Amino acid sequence: MSDVGTYLYAVALAEDPAPSEGLTGVTGGPVRAISHAGLVAYVSAVPLTEFGEEPLRRSLEDMDWLGETARAHHRVVEAVAAKAPTAPVRLVTVYRDDAQIRSLLEQRHDDFVDVLSRIAGRQEWGVKVYAAPSEAPQPEEPAAPSSPGTAYLKKRQASLHTREEAWRQAVARAEQIHDVLGSVAVASHRHRAQDPQLSGREEWMVLNGAYLVDEERGGEFGQVVEGLRGEGIEVELTGPWAPYSFTTAVETGESEARDDGP
Structure with missing residues (x-):
């Protein structure tokens, strides 16, 4: 078995391919194009000592490497x-060789063509909405004296109630924002909220949305996002990106790394 695999980045239509010259891949080697069945796959060679199934399990836990x-x-x-x-x-999708890439292009040809037709002339925009957790107001002094333990419990209950209410309001606001943005986009997708360790934010992330927007409406989409900003929330716009969130119809079915046969 070869100790070199084929790393797959993206697929486009062969009738109007993008040039691969000058592009470097995940290991610094050249990116090349494999044309087959009216499609073109952009790939590079990677060592299976690093990108094989077992090594990848370890590497994916290394945040710097990832x-x-x-x-x-x-x-x-x-x-x-x-x-x-x-x-x-998907990131780190690795095949055994070029023959497997050609087989993928042939077997999933119609799926790729459908998706590429749907995303043509469109871009992905990302919108994250953050809300600051509310702090409970200090409770009024009770009319009758109470023990320190009772006072602490009352304060704790008031804090929890306030945070729960703030969370409900923030989620409701995020739903409204998602609906408004979805009316401008041709498709939308809600991702799972990021862990604070990944986002680097202490605030609640109440929306992590992706929106597929016609290129000519990108400016309009940005203006709509700007108009949705308000007190108590922060709206973060990123993009435009390649439409990562809208190509799930052509998931390869491979594991994140594969160096064996079908």
Whole structure:
């Protein structure tokens, strides 16, 4: 078995492919194009000593390695997407060889074509909504004296009630924002809220949305986001991106890394 695998970044239509010259992949090697069945896959060679199934299990726990790999992956995808409608592939999707890539393009041809047709002329925008947890007001002094333990419990209950109410209001506001943005987009997707360790924020993330927007409406979408900002919440707009969130119809069915046969 070869000790080199084929790392897949993205798929586009072969009729109008983006050039791969000058692009470097996750290990610094050149990106190349594999054309088959009217599609073109953008790939690079990777060592299975690093990108095989077992090594990847360890590497994916290394945040520095994962961040560097993700940045290299996204650079390739964004470069291709800037030139042609592109279906990004999940991070660290590795095949045994080029033959498996051709088999994928043939077997999933219709799925790729459908998705590429749907995302043509459109971009993905990301919107995150944060809300600051409310602090409970200090309770009034009780008319009758109470023990320190009782006073603490009352204060704790008041704090919990206030935070729960603040959470409900923030979630309701996020739902309204999502609905408004969805009316401008042609498709939307809600991702799971990021862990504070990943977001670097102490506030609640009450919306982590992705929106597929016609290119000519990108400015309008940004204006709508701006108009949704308000007291008590922060709205963060990112993009435009390649449409990562809207290519799930062509998930390869592979594990995150694969160096064996079908």
